[in-house]
Amino acid sequence: MSIEVQGLTKIYGEQKAVNDITFSIKSGEIVGFLGPNGAGKSTTMKMLTCFLQPTSGIAKVCGFDTSLMPMEVKRQIGYLPEHNPLYLDMYIMEYLLFVAGIYELKNRPKAVAEIIGKTGLSPEQNKKIGALSKGYRQRVGLAQAMLHNPKVLILDEPTSGLDPNQINEIRTLITEFGKDRTVMLSTHIMQEVEAMCDRVIIINKGQIVADDATDTLQKRFKSSLILNVEFKNSVNKDYLKTIPGVDMVTENGKNRWKLSASKGTDLRELVFKFAVNSGNVILEQNEEEQKLEEIFQHLTRNQ
Amino acid sequence: MIPLFIKEIRSFLSSLIAIIVIVVFLLAIGLFMWVFPDSNTLDYGYSNMDILFNMAPWIFIFLISAITMRSFSEEKRMGTFESLVTKPISDLQIVLAKYLAGLVLVLFSLIPTLIYYYTVYQLGAPLGNIDIGATWGSYIGLLLLGSCYVSIGLFSSSITENQIVAFILSMFLCFFCFSAFEQLSKLSLFSPIDYLLEWVGINYHYQSISRGVLDTRDVVYFLSFTALFLGFTFKMSRKGK
Numbered sequence: 001m002s003i004e005v006q007g008l009t010k011i012y013g014e015q016k017a018v019n020d021i022t023f024s025i026k027s028g029e030i031v032g033f034l035g036p037n038g039a040g041k042s043t044t045m046k047m048l049t050c051f052l053q054p055t056s057g058i059a060k061v062c063g064f065d066t067s068l069m070p071m072e073v074k075r076q077i078g079y080l081p082e083h084n085p086l087y088l089d090m091y092i093m094e095y096l097l098f099v100a101g102i103y104e105l106k107n108r109p110k111a112v113a114e115i116i117g118k119t120g121l122s123p124e125q126n127k128k129i130g131a132l133s134k135g136y137r138q139r140v141g142l143a144q145a146m147l148h149n150p151k152v153l154i155l156d157e158p159t160s161g162l163d164p165n166q167i168n169e170i171r172t173l174i175t176e177f178g179k180d181r182t183v184m185l186s187t188h189i190m191q192e193v194e195a196m197c198d199r200v201i202i203i204n205k206g207q208i209v210a211d212d213a214t215d216t217l218q219k220r221f222k223s224s225l226i227l228n229v230e231f232k233n234s235v236n237k238d239y240l241k242t243i244p245g246v247d248m249v250t251e252n253g254k255n256r257w258k259l260s261a262s263k264g265t266d267l268r269e270l271v272f273k274f275a276v277n278s279g280n281v282i283l284e285q286n287e288e289e290q291k292l293e294e295i296f297q298h299l300t301r302n303q
Numbered sequence: 304m305i306p307l308f309i310k311e312i313r314s315f316l317s318s319l320i321a322i323i324v325i326v327v328f329l330l331a332i333g334l335f336m337w338v339f340p341d342s343n344t345l346d347y348g349y350s351n352m353d354i355l356f357n358m359a360p361w362i363f364i365f366l367i368s369a370i371t372m373r374s375f376s377e378e379k380r381m382g383t384f385e386s387l388v389t390k391p392i393s394d395l396q397i398v399l400a401k402y403l404a405g406l407v408l409v410l411f412s413l414i415p416t417l418i419y420y421y422t423v424y425q426l427g428a429p430l431g432n433i434d435i436g437a438t439w440g441s442y443i444g445l446l447l448l449g450s451c452y453v454s455i456g457l458f459s460s461s462i463t464e465n466q467i468v469a470f471i472l473s474m475f476l477c478f479f480c481f482s483a484f485e486q487l488s489k490l491s492l493f494s495p496i497d498y499l500l501e502w503v504g505i506n507y508h509y510q511s512i513s514r515g516v517l518d519t520r521d522v523v524y525f526l527s528f529t530a531l532f533l534g535f536t537f538k539m540s541r542k543g544k
Contacts, residue, residue: 049389052544074391081389085382089317090310101306102390144386 002027002152002182008057010043017043019206030178032193033186035203041186042082045156049079062151078150082157084141088130103148119143135166146177155185171196226288227259227267232281243274304396311404324366325412331362350427356441356513360481363452368473370408371456372466374401375540380464398537409449436515444512447525451505452477454532461539481505
């Protein structure tokens with residue numbers, strides 16, 4: 001087991017930031033840690049990386065207890081904290097050599113040159129960190145986390161605040177690196193988990209509400225399907241309900257409707273046929289992406 | 304620990320803090336020692352460096368507070384502290400590396416004043432008529448005093464994320480520890496414990512070492528003072544974690 005967490009709890013004053021969570025991650029897994037802001041994702045990660053002391057419970061990384069052997073744990077982990085803090089007045093090389101020094105790596109210039117190549121920092125390598133764009137800063141953040149070839153990589157919102165191209169690049173990097181390592185990354189974007197992770201742990205208000213393989217969880221989300229349709233001419237609400245499979249109809253603007261159906265039915269085709277039969281025209285129809293809150297409502301309702 | 308120490312020194316240099324501190328210190332001391340008519344050594348007529356050793360503790364209050372104010376507050380505000388703490392380096396090593404970097408800067412601001420020593424040495428009549436013991440004692444005293452100030456500055460920086468607060472607090476604490484105990488001990492209110500109160504202050508021990516007598520008690524005082532504040536820094540840097 002790469003990461004083992006048992007009954008982990010962190011209490012700030014009255015507030016339980018993380019409340020008695022238990023999970024374990026096998027080596028080689030890429031796990032998405034999903035939850036809204038303030039759910040306790042960062043707090044959990046900070047406890048795993050020995051930044052915070054748990055109020056109670058045990059966290060182990062590669063078999064080392066975070067409270068008993070923090071130095072060993074820190075050597076096994078590569079960590080990218082939230083907001084990617086960096087020394088802005090340092091040069092990239094200088095910074096990475098400094099990090100390599102702290103990890104007591106042998107042949108530091110070689111290790112630094114390698115990671116600069118891997119993270120695609122070469123074109124910018126002589127710049128100050130403060131002069132870099134957000135995407136490149138994120139690469140520097142990843143570089144410092146992966147520099148010492150850690151067995152476990154913990155990334156706190158690695159793609160937040162990046163543009164879509166940068167997000168893709170960073171995702172590719174993480175997937176590449178995570179091929180033979182354990183990666184735990186937090187996010188509040190569902191697609192990110194779908195794109196990268198084998199497994200998802202969803203946390204809300206300090207408690208785990210779901211812990212499953214990504215495919216399994218996706219099937220659960222897809223159990224209800226929401227379709228947004230815009231017709232050219234007005235439609236009767238009761239008439240819409242006659243479409244087979246439709247459970248609920250809500251009006252969503254002029255001639256715009258929100259239809260929800262139970263799982264397994266492809267509404268798009270049926271709605272199209274309905275429009276043709278009633279002599280109407282469809283201007284737009286799209287399946288709504290499941291937003292995190294809806295997934296949460298869904299999950300908490302199921303429990 | 305060594306990489307962090309080097310990094311701290313480099314950040315002093317790259318942010319020009321080091322240069323400014325050293326230049327301002329030398330400029331201020333130089334003015335007092337050689338230019339200002341009320342205090343310059345040439346008119347004073349005695350071949351000693353008392354001006355330097357009397358003024359330096361006051362100038363250091365400002366300068367050392369300025370060099371240490373960023374050490375923890377900036378790291379905490381920027382979040383780099385989290386990144387640093389989660390690397391294989393212990394909290395104690397972090398405090399020590401930052402302390403040593405500050406102390407080295409103090410040392411480097413003192414080294415150029417050896418020119419003044421050489422000058423006074425040459426100007427003495429007869430040549431070399433300067434109290435060598437007292438001068439070297441004072442240098443050691445000044446370095447130990449700087450060490451106390453650095454530890455106070457680090458402590459102030461560790462309790463706040465605001466550099467200005469750290470700066471002002473550090474100046475006040477340095478001033479208080481250096482001089483206020485001695486001043487307060489002169490109040491009749493404290494007359495039963497006046498000696499003890501004076502003994503607690505830095506100035507008492509600084510003056511004692513300045514005479515050129517390296518009393519172990521004074522050295523132990525300076526070292527424990529530094530250790531005490533570094534200990535506070537160590538505790539505060541991880542508060543609430």
